[in-house]
Amino acid sequence: MQVKGLFDSDAFFRHEERIKKWIENSKNYADEEPNSAQLLRIFSTSKQRTYLVSTPKRMYCILDDSRKDNPHINWSIARNEVEKDGKVIVPISTSDKTDNTGLVDIGPKHKNWLFTKALFRKTSVVDSIAKLIADSGRSS
Numbered sequence: 075m076q077v078k079g080l081f082d083s084d085a086f087f088r089h090e091e092r093i094k095k096w097i098e099n100s101k102n103y104a105d106e107e108p109n110s111a112q113l114l115r116i117f118s119t120s121k122q123r124t125y126l127v128s129t130p131k132r133m134y135c136i137l138d139d140s141r142k143d144n145p146h147i148n149w150s151i152a153r154n155e156v157e158k159d160g161k162v163i164v165p166i167s168t169s170d171k172t173d174n175t176g177l178v179d180i181g182p183k184h185k186n187w188l189f190t191k192a193l194f195r196k197t198s199v200v201d202s203i204a205k206l207i208a209d210s211g212r213s214s
Contacts, residue, residue: 093145097127097134112210114202116178116189124187126180126203128210129153133180135187149184156181157211162204178203 094111110129117124121141127134131153138145156164164181171177174192178199179185189199197205 093125093136093138094127097129097136097147110210112206114206115193116187116199116203117175118190118193124148124189126206128206130210133207133210135180135184151181151184153211156207160208160211162207164207166200166203168199 094113097111111127112129114126114128115123116126121139123138125136125138127136132150133153133156134150135148136145137148151164156162165179166181167179168189169177169179171188174190176189176191176199177186178189180187180203193199194202
């Protein structure tokens, strides 16, 4: 590793393409189109990142911890629970936690997931998640 890499905050995390590939090993990924996954990073610290990965059949929540050998799929939800007829139907809401982080609820079962506010300065986390769901539904 070059000296520059020692100070690169991304150096110890898996590349986003590897995160997408990781879900292909999920038991719920069967019969998905290769490369159909779309990814949104919602949380980021020096040690952990949380991603939502949406496919034409499911949405996954993945934790990438730089101290672990592999990312971890925290949960997944079927597309018919998040989108119907091209419309996002899952309720998505947020609340504040600290000045830098908030909490996002995605439906009734997936509550209080941390998100990094700085990642959503231009577009809200709610709108970003809704766009992720809608965009991945169009590719089915």
